Amino acid sequence: MASADTQLQSARLHIPHFDRVILAVIVVLIGLILLVISMGDRVGVIVHRVVPEGIARSTSPIIIEFSEPMNRESVAARFSTAPNMDGDITWNGSTFIFKPVEAIAPGENVSVLLEKGASSASGRELLHNISFDFTVRTPHVAYLFPANDAPSNIWVADPNNPESAQQLTFSPSGIYDFSVSPDGSMIAFSENNSETGTQDLKLLDLETGGLEQITNCVDSACTNPVWRPDGQMIAYERVELNSDMAQQGVGISPTRVWTLDLSRRPVETRPLFSDLQRLGHSPQWSADGSRIAVYDSAMGAILLYDFTDGSLEAVPSRAGSSGALSPDGTALLYPEIVLTEGAMTHSYLRMVILDDNQVIPITDPPQSTDDARAAWRPDGQQIAVSRRDESLIRGYQIYLLDPENFDARMITDDPRYTNMFFLWDPTGQSLVIHRFPELDENMQPNMNGLPEIWTLNTLTGELIQVAQNAWMPRWLP
Amino acid sequence: MTAETPSVFRRFALAALILLLVAVALMAVLTSNRDPGTLLNIFTTRFLGIFLEAAPFLLLGALASGLIDSFVRPDDIARLMPRNPAIATVVGAFMGFIFPVCECGVVPVVRRLYTKGLPISVGVTFLLAAPVINPVVLVSTYVAYGFGPVLIGRFVITIVVAIIIGLIFAVAARPRDVLRASTLAMIPPPVVAGGSPEASASDIIPIYTRAPRKPLGVGLRDAMGTAADDFFDMGRYLIIGSMLAAAMQTFIPQEAMATLGSGPVTSVLVMQALAFLLSVCSTVDAFLSLAFVNTFTPGSIMAFLTFGPMVDIKSMLMFAGVFKPRVVAYLIILPFLLTLLIGVWINLNVPL
Known part of the structure; x- marks a missing residue:
């Protein structure tokens, strides 16, 4: 058993x-x-990509793409640049993005270092130092050419070597207007459709050459794209042509401002104001992107819309301009039409302090000046103004104003030219100017004048002619 | 256990997966602050994207399977087997180029080949390797990833794992240890599986009867019928797999996924579990894995692309119809551990 x-x-x-x-x-x-x-981790966190290397734009963000989600504090603590720069750090998944607060000066050599030891969310570590260098190039100038013929296309030139200008777009029907993204990597432009008379917005990726249509304006004119400073949204003007109702006597609509959300795919577009009775044109963003200013011709006022709380303020003005928001978003410069003695009208400059709506007249009667356009230097320490002072000189000249006391200093004094439009470069050193030669070399009215593009270094006073027979200049950082 | 049992299990598994999908979607919609309509739109777009990208390859695989079923006789393959068990096992890893079937189609083919005298080890190697080592998967992986480490790694790892397991069976397994009684009963008495302790080299080529070849017209008609059956049979798994994958992309926060996917060990385990649960045919899983490339580690992607084709829910149920239950467990555990070992080693030692 x-x-x-x-x-x-x-x-x-x-x-x-x-x-x-x-x-x-x-x-x-x-x-x-x-x-x-x-045996342990012999690879650690891998850095897939660093940007920029070699040559960079003055507004290029510094990008480090990791192989996995990171402990953000540990990366920030080990990240440094030489020279030291202040900037905002954001993350897109496993990608670290550092945006310098101020544009980097052209010619500057920047070294970036990420020290080993930065850890991932899972605890893996970066086993080696990551370092790379880049040099900031001189900002280029983009513009439309030719001004006296069609089609106009976008060209770009290095102000230090204007002969090197290159054509960027080859539209047979022509480009209506355009703007450059804040980081300089893309151009949004409105292209004419010669068959329908409409305009659509397109995005040109300057890194890849890729072209993407971002509006579907079948019976509309979609123009004047304006980038939000973070590059994630575009405001633009839209006019409905109402072709199908022309027989009933319905004409084209007034201009309204719409937005395009580029952070979504497919790109989403919607009117800025849900109330379609609210009109607007000439949109411009505040530096932090939280506010937008448009001019409402029906109200005769500049509308300031705050995205953070949905509030809307109106600043009465008859000049038809949406003015210029200060970089810190606390003040708005705008021209105002004023009737003076002798039934003369002049355009005077005003500044409204947005916190208390206090309006400060910068120029006023009996001054015989016209202030047409104002632009804040990116650091807010100076204001460029196109001013015509008939007591001194013919045509609009550019002045620099001190925002504290509004003392003005003329920085263009060529009576042959009127300076119509200008923009600061991201570093605040130079202006790109759209000039028109009103007088010829003999100081006689110039009957065959064509617009020109110039740059002006406000520190040295150096003026460089970038292009002739061209218009609508934009900085390409 | 009856012959119908696997079918009942399979239906239960399908129902469980669909219920899981619905539950996950409902929970995500209820807890998300996004509009349910928008979420549904995103889910639909992603599902269609995955399904439409994968469906042509499933169709291609089904057509190839039908043609082989009609025109290639299993005994042709058995006759051509090398006599050396080790070489025969290695050859088994490449038989997918003759029988380009995914994991859904390989089990019946292996069972039929066993009845024609195919050595156990060769059958096991073929069973594990064929879903990857075949021209259709080669093309689909190339289309998804191009020529590079993923394509090479997928094929090399699959071959290595399949051959290792095949050799283990060659050394130790006898038909009566491995096969179910019903399968054993189908094997003619003179046949002795090669590689077993009882087999000699001359035993590897079995005695078999040669089946007559089908006339072209009849063969083509049968091939189309088989292809249609295969396509609709496997298509169900593809649809459910695509829905699960789309649901995961839409409803599960990518941050949570990314956190799981970044650990060198946990990421491999998660992707192995996903491969097992999703049960997507190997002809299309390369496209599914693309969705995880940016959030999961390279070793885990490799584990997904190698372990999933060898073993998943549907093939496990089909294994049970051929092999003994504990052998089914071995056929899951061995590929699991080998791909885990390789995946973890890649993550910790290979900068990709």
């Missing part, structure tokens, strides 16, 4: 050869897995 029990127990305990081999293999494999784990 005992023997039978032993045999039964033995049979129960007996593991067949095949199963023993398999179990042994399983044990070995588990051992190997533990061994591999115990």
Whole structure:
């Protein structure tokens, strides 16, 4: 009996050869897995991509793409640049993005260092220092050419070498207007459709050459794209042509401002104001992107819309301009039409302090000046104004104003030219100017004048002609 | 266990997966602050994107499977097997180029080949390797990833894992240890599986009867019928897999996924679990895996692309119709541990 029990127990305990081999293999494999784990991480977090390297734009963000989600504090603590720069850090998944608060000066050499030890969300570490360098190039100038013929296309030139100008777009029907993204990597432009008379907005990626249509304005004119400073949204003007209702006497609609959300795919577009009775044109963003200013011709006022709380303020003005928001968003410069003695009208400059709606007249009667356009230097320390002072000089000249006391200093004094439009470069050193030669070399009215593009270094006073027979200049950082 | 049991299990598994999908979607919609309509639109777009990209390859695989079913006789393959068990096992890893079937189609083929005298080890190697080592998967992986480490790694790892497991079976397994009684009963008495302790080299080529070849017209008609059956049969799994994958992309926060996907060990385990649960055909899983490339580690992607085709829910149920239950467990555990080992080693030692 005992023997039978032993045999039964033995049979129960007996593991067949095949199963023993398999179990042994399983044990070995588990051992190997533990061994591999115990030998530790010899790769660590991998950096897939760093940007920029070599030549960079003055507004280029510094981008480090990791192989996995990171412990953000540990990365920020080990990130540094030489020279030291202040900037905002954002993340897109596993990608670290550092945007300098101020544009980097052209010619500056920047070294970026990310020290080893930065850890991922899962605890893996960066095992080696990551370092790279870049040099900031001189901002280029983009413009439309030719001004006296069609089609106009976008060209770009280096102000230090204007002969190197290159054509960027090759639209047979022509480009209506355009603007450059804040980081300089893309251009949004409105292209004419010669068959329908409409305009659509398109995006040109300057890195890849890729072209994407971002509006579907079948019976509309979609123009004047204006980038939000973070590059994620575009405000633009839209006019409905109402072609299908022309027989009923319905004409084209007034201009309204719409927005395009580029952070969504497909790109989403919607009117800025849900109330379609609210008109607007000439949109411009505040530096932090939280506010937008448009001019409402029906109200005769500049509308300031705050995205953070949905509030809307109106600043009465008859000049038709949406003015210029200060970089810190606390003040708005705008021209106002004023009737003076002798039934003369002049355009005077006003500044409204948005916190308390206090209006400060910068120029006023009896001054015989016209202030047409104002632009804040990116650091807010100066204001460029195109001013015509008939007591001094013919045509609009550019002045620099001190925002504290509004002392003005004329920085263009060529009576042959009127300076119509200008923009600060991102570093606040230079202006790009759209000039028109009103007088010829003999100081006689110039009947065959064509617009020109110039740059003006406000520190040295150096003026460089970038292009002739061209218009609508924009900085390409 | 009856012959119908796997089918019941399979239906239960399908129902469970669909319920899981609905539950996940409902929970996500209820807890998300986004508009349910928008979420549904995103889910639909992603589902269609995955499904439409994958469906042509499933169709291609089904057509190839139908043609082989009609025109290639299993005994042709058995006759051509090398006599050396080790070489035969290695050859088994490449038989997918003759039988380009995914994991859904490989089990019946192996079972039929066993009845024609195919050595156990060769059958096991073929069973595990064929879903990847075939021209259709080669093309689909190339289309998804191009020529590079993923394509090469997928094929090399699959071959290595399949051959290792095949050799283990060659050394230790006898048909009666491995096969279910019903499968054993189909094997003619003179046949002895090669590689087992009882087999000699001359036993590897079995005695078999040569089946007559089908006339072209009949063969083509049968091939189309088989292809249609295969396409609709496997298409169900593809639809459910695509829905699960789309649901995961839409409803599960990518941050949570990314956190799981970044650990060198946990990411491999998660992707192995996903591959097992999603049960997507190997002809299309490369496209699905693309969705995880930016959030999961390279080793885990490799584990997904190698472990999933070898073992998943539907193939596990089909294994149970051929092999003994504990052998089914071995056929899950061994590929799991080997791909885990390779995946973790890649993550910790290979900068990709």
